[in-house]
Amino acid sequence: MPQFDVDGARLAYDDEGPRDDAEVPLVFVHGWTANRHRWDHQTAHFSARRRVIRLDLRGHGESTGAGVPGIAHLARDVVALLDHLEVERCALVGHSMGGMIAQTVALAHPARVERMVLVNSIGRMTYSRGRGLLMAASTLVPFPLFVAANIKRAFGPGYPREEIRKHVRASAATPREVVMTLYGAMRAFDVLDRAGEISAPTLMVHGYHDVQLPVRQMLRLAKAYPDAVVRVLDAGHELPLEKPAELTGALDAFLTAKP
8 A cells, every 4th residue: 555645644545447548547536534555446446547546634533643734635645646656648537536636726727637427516505504503513523423313314215224323433433523524524525616618528426316415416517517427316315335346347438438
């Protein structure tokens, strides 16, 4: 497992697959409280024929770094990894918060993103006043309960309970400071009014049963994009875990389609 240092953190990453100048590397960015292994199915599939890069965001997985200022800082970490690996241009795939990071990279460095895939992600969190108060109040409960409540509701109907419990435990191992800071950062994230500036062909894949970031919010973002393809699958918020093969198939079709 290679690592590199950036701005007070040591980030773990994987860099696999053949180098081929004909295809840009595929870069995967995981979501809140997850790690790079969310992409195991996609990495195994794509690294057989192209370069695949994935990282643990600071404070997640095997990466260090407790102080996390927000989404823009994480986007700078991704760009720093591209610089470290001398990757000038890539196809960028982000899940949930990772999709927020991907959009931030695409807006700040448009020449570096050839294509983009947003998995269960949005451009702005919107909710009723009552839902907003409930979300704010949820931060006051004990940390393990806060994490468990958020992770359990991320999965769609029928996902095995023991698997959910395993992911709750893994998420709760993420430092509290990282979890809570980025929870606030996601609530504040808003690029909806700038989405039309992103010219890279974009695929948006979403779970129909996603209650964390409802599908209607993704569709609102899709309308703002000049060039977006939308796929909705029968799953919740955790598509990489719930429907790995279907997600990989959607990515494959999009990445191999002519621009």
